[in-house]
Amino acid sequence: MIYPTDVCMTGVTGLVGHELLLLLAHIDEIKSIKAVSRRPLGRIPPKTDNIILDFENLEKHQEALKASIFICCLGTTIKKAGSQEAFRKVDYDYVVKFAKVAEHVGAQKLLVISALGADSKSGIFYNRVKGEMEEALRGLQIPQIEIFQPSLILGERKEVRRGEEFAQKISPVQG
Template identity: 30%
Template sequence: MKALVLGATGAVGRHIVESLIDNHEIQEIHVFVRRQVTYTSPKVTVHIVNFDEPREWAHLVTGDILFSAMGTNRKQAGSKEAQWTVDYTYQYEMARIAAQNGVKKYGLVSSLGANPKSKFFYLSMKGQLEDVILELPFEAIVIARPATLIREEPKLVERISCAVFGVINKARVLMSQEPVKTADVAKVLVTATMGQQYGISIIENETIHERAGYFKA
């Protein structure tokens, strides 16, 4: 099986690549990035592309399954418009081209609370992206909606969020909003998308935790 990955150098994306490397069903992994990145696995092929010029790389987007985990924040991007370009335009264009080129399965890292009608820019953007993705002719689509991500080197806001929810969830409340490890999001998304034969699955944050084995009886 040949897998494609968009956002391979990001917090969740690099764990998606690791999960695919370890998966015996995957023979080839093609990552699409803006700058050079090195992998030790012979499975991985790196494509350095200009995402603003899809005609230059569209012919490379062929395979069995596409995972999309590209994202930024407004501070890094510099503006809402720039963030929209990365989080929405680039991801949608890759998905559209993949579907057009016959890729059958698609896995997307979205966000808890994604809703096209949300008053919050980020959640509205994520919801709008989900809506247009669901219109594409993939045979199987899986969307993961994690809450705050726990990275290996968490940012200050993430450390605070984790600490707060750690206290609250001693009573097992608000589990649907509890922060989740990036590696677990990747593992759950890869497993679900590879196992999904047809149709659409939305994996909410609480389910990500459950499938990652966080809440064992």
């Protein structure tokens, strides 16, 4: 028997998070979704409460975020963030803070989007930060932690990503 569950997720304004939020809203077994973001979502799907928070103070809102499943789709690019330090704040600090809130409230499951090539010992800054984030998550006391490492994520974005456009053109088409 599948029991109704509640979900707390972040990264809901990005490509992957937004699509996932729309899918989750139509799954009968999900009774409620707490969509945590830094800015309003606009149209809010059914069963969804958009919780707007400053990620610097995420831990102060633990009780409002309580859920059995936590999903983190946070991520940026160094170009969009503006610096390596700002990138690390989003892709490491905020992800780990969100996961620690999940641990604190007794979440049963944590799902996180990382990246192919994540490796804490990598000479590539992006991959190293993703690897360090994964290591930090594995040390948490959450019964089930799933880390997904997609390669190129395709879809319509609001901003132009020339590197991804180039990679898409030279990548073999998967069907």
